[in-house]
Amino acid sequence: MSPSINVEDLPLNRFHKRLAVYSAGGPFLDGYVLSIIGIALVQAAPQLELTLYWEGLIGASALVGIFIGGFLGGWLTDKFGRQTLYTLDLAAIVLCSALQFWVQEAIWLFVLRLLIGIAVGADYPIATSLLVEFTPRKYRGPLVGGLIVMWFVGAAAAYIVGELLLQAGPDGWRWMLASATLPAVVFLILRHGTPESPRWLANKGRLKEAKAVVAKVFGEGVRLESFGAVPGEHVNASVLFRSGYGGRIFFISVFWTCSIIPLFAIYAFAPRILDALGLGASMANVGSAFITILFLLGTLVFVLLINRLGRRKVILHSFLWSGLALLGLGHFPQSSPIVTMILFAAYALLIGGTQILQWVYPNELFPTEIRGTAVGLASSLSRIGAAAGTYLVPLSLTELGIGPTMLIAAGVTLVGFLVSLRMAPETRGLGLHEASSCREGDPRTRLEKVAISGERCRLFPHES
Template identity: 55%
Template sequence: MKPNALDDAPLSGFHKRLAIYAAGGPFLDGYILSGIGVALVALSPELGVSSFMEGMLGAGALIGMLFGGAISGFLTDRFGRQVMYTLDLGLISVFSVLQFFVTEAWMLLVLRILLGAVVAADYPMASSLLTEFTPRRYRGPLLSMLVCMFFVGAAASYFVGDALVSSGPNGWRWFLLSSAIPALILLVLRLGTPESPRWLLSRGRKSDAQAVLFKVYGSGVSVSDIVVEGSGTTRARDLLRGGYLGRMAFVVIFYTCSNIPVFAIYAFGPKILAALGLGEANANVGSAVLSLLFLVGVVAALCVINRSGRRRMVIWGSLIAGLALLLMGVFPEAPTWILVAAFSTFAIFNGGPQVLTWVYPNELFPTEVRGTAVGLITAFTRVGSAVGVFLVPLALDHLGIGPTMLLAAAVLLVGCLASIRWAPETGGLGLDQASSIAPGIIPADRPGADEQSTRIR
């Protein structure tokens, strides 16, 4: 094999299984996050939920992700990707079941925060593990596939939720409990997943890394074939200074701007569609269709990411999606077909920025701090997303649907401007190259360029 054995290995059944197991986390994220919008329709009258508490419940999982992402990323780099790879799924199952028994809105809010924390914990573990095993040719598409599963989970939550919530007085309780089922299935599937050999080498565990390589690739690969980014020199504190601070800033800005409209629409999709006059009775089904359109967008991005390049995709996707929301904001009472076309355009073209919210964080940081970086980015971006989701019902009540859509458009266009200025191109690079602070990766006049850290790691 070539010197960088993992980057240039052929795609195997192991890689495909690992991608499927890793995709379970985003599926649960989409299912759990989107489900609250469906459940609120029935639980709000029963529990006497105010607009303020609706916003808190919608943002609860995102608030939990703030804490879960920050802590779990560090633990992932300190103790390994595989250690808590299954434990978090058990916790998701427990918290999902407990939602069935709530009698007060504050009880549900606590559980939503806890659910968000454990869902966020899966991000750095699963994505780092997949990134560090996947060959460079397939890294972008497989990481993009994780985003696809978020939208599959979101669409599933609307279909399942619509059926369960309307089934009886406790329908919303059964629906919130239902996320325990895929979590338990995924827990069983993940048992026995090996630790990342890149991480093992970064911790000096050469013999353990060799054992994993032999198990996955056979006797033809040794630890000497692997280029380890950072060579043990990068620490968590480096993420908050120099070139890596610039990369953190860029990813957080574009990630937050891309996610705020998506999370807001998922948390309050039925309410937003009803406000646009697209049919309150069919709002849940309409939200599910919107999820499928998001899925079309990310699948399309997955198929072309290696050809289009990361930078071009994030810029044009943010721009066109923002303009679509701008159209809805300026003409909220436009004919239905125009609103549907605008919503479809937004959903499809935001697919590019969405897939890059998983690709960029995993490519731009070396093995020693990859989990920490992904965790911190997840935490930081959820602050903005949580604020955005919290403000949605208040904006709809006090400003109306038009200004609310204009604010969402402005957020996406800020992400576009940040990408024009700072987005790097990492397509086709090995992890050692993509995660290095080098002028060839991020131009010297952009965040990430550090004249004192230009060596290839």
């Protein structure tokens, strides 16, 4: 191996593949715990004598926890490193999931699911930062973007397990909620022994440890300088905004929110929406299951296309065409069942591009010292939109009707398109230090100097 080889140009090895699988635990558990509660409450509500108030709180508790955990986990992983938190958050999920089996009061179920949500939310910035900091540029988009596929796999698994355990007797709901322990334990065992990110180590001035990780994972022939690391550089969140990275935070938060509001709302209320569009109750249930599969397929398709088309084209085409599909549903809410299913299927497939970029863009556009914080902040802000959309959809269906509801969803999606048209960068083929730098050709812009000098960080890393 040549001593001058850049780590960004290395071939994919077994370590990269294992790390991608281990990192998929967070999104899998997110999809699982958020989906299985809806089935579990069918039995749990009468047994625990839950009021509508408590049902709503318990149903939303994990989502609130993810909001808290996203930002908290991002800050902690930038401060204390990726490795330790990479396993601690899963240990918390194991403990809290198991304890759900013995709850007797609504308040404790709420608290446990809130804690599970915090742990799941914290895993997003932790796991994605660790994965992106090890992955070569050629494979970064597909591997990091592909993690979102596991959210839908987790959701599908939850529905299957939930339906099976409903037949297990009156305590089936306890087994449902505790069942998240099993995949969490599996991923916890798999993650044991994962090394710390050498980029983070080098940034903290721990060069000897960083070199040892590089040598172990990539071999003696790869130099630490290939990471573009600057030892001892420390940056806090305030410098992030003062140095001009606030524009990138704004772009990511807006596009993520516009992507997730219609999707979460439609995913949560697919049977009711399809019934309102004239498919009938039985066909609506079949249709919602079919659309769930298409959401999964859509993410898979764009994982394959992200390197071929580039990030900017993927986000623009995904927002534009999925928004037009929702626009069609809004303008023709009483079309034939075939037309309705075609438009809904088109939305489910085409929105996949924005889904995979939710983790690719924030991990590429921010430097090592604040990568976790930026991913966590964007993740937390997006959950506000998800919660709002999920809460408002049933009200909109009742008060406004299906046509206006779909038009609002289309409007939110097309706002995402317009913001992306103005602000979406192209980071395909760039090294992490290039994509996250303020200027092209500056392998590691020091954020403190930029903040002091008043220079602004360009949104497009490649512009001259």
